[in-house]
Amino acid sequence: KDTPWCEGAGGTGEGTTLKYDFGKSVDISSLNIVNGNGTDFKLFMAYGSVKTLQLTFDGGKSQSLVVKPSLMPQTLNIEPVKTKSVTVELVDVKEGKTVQDTCISEMRFH
Secondary structure: OOOOEEOOOOOOOOOOEEEEEEEEEEEEEEEEEEEOOOOOHHHHHHOEEEEEEEEEEOOOOEEEEEOOOOOOOEEEEEEEEEEEEEEEEEEEEEOOOOOOOEEEEEEEEO
16 A cells, blocks of 8 residues: 555546556456555545546456545455456546545455
């Protein structure tokens, strides 16, 4: 949680993507995420956090996930899929109070 990824693309980061390549086909049914800058509450409030993610898998299927505006770890259910890669798009974000960058502190697919 101490090393968040922050998009830094200018503006709020809506439309920014991350691509995860697993190197082989894997079964995915959930996403564990720590939303925003998880370093501490003050930084969580200062930076933007994700409201909605769009996951697109290597076969072309996609799923939309709603992420809670919380500093606590959360598990999001995904309709089970077998894929070699996932592209994660920041569709909707909650703007930070003082910094425009949107952050994600942890993201793990299971």
